[in-house]
Amino acid sequence: GLILVFLVLLAQAYIAIWPIGGMSDDPNEVASNFFKVYLALPVVIACYVVGYLWKRTTPQRAHEIDLDTGRKCWYTVEQMREYRAELAAQPWWKKTYRILFSG
Secondary structure, three states: OHHHHHHHHHHHHHHHHOOOOOOOOOHHHHHHHHHHHOOHHHHHHHHHHHHHHHHOOOOOOHHHOOOOOOOOOOOOHHHHHHHHHHHHHOOHHHHHHHHHHOO
């Protein structure tokens, strides 16, 4: 997610510096247009600062995030075996459909 944010910011900076259709000769207008177009950077910085002040934590690495604590499985072991047996008994076209169109 963070890489995508940086890529979007880079693309916006590129368009702000070299706008489509050229830029004006007036330096004041060039600066004004740059800051109008590149408004995303202050917004991203503000969101990061507010998030830090609210949670008082820095971003975590993916391997540090615990996804299993507090997670519940509503099926018993036997129910899961039955469900998996049903899936295994389905025809090939239904398995393909499940793979392509379900989460």
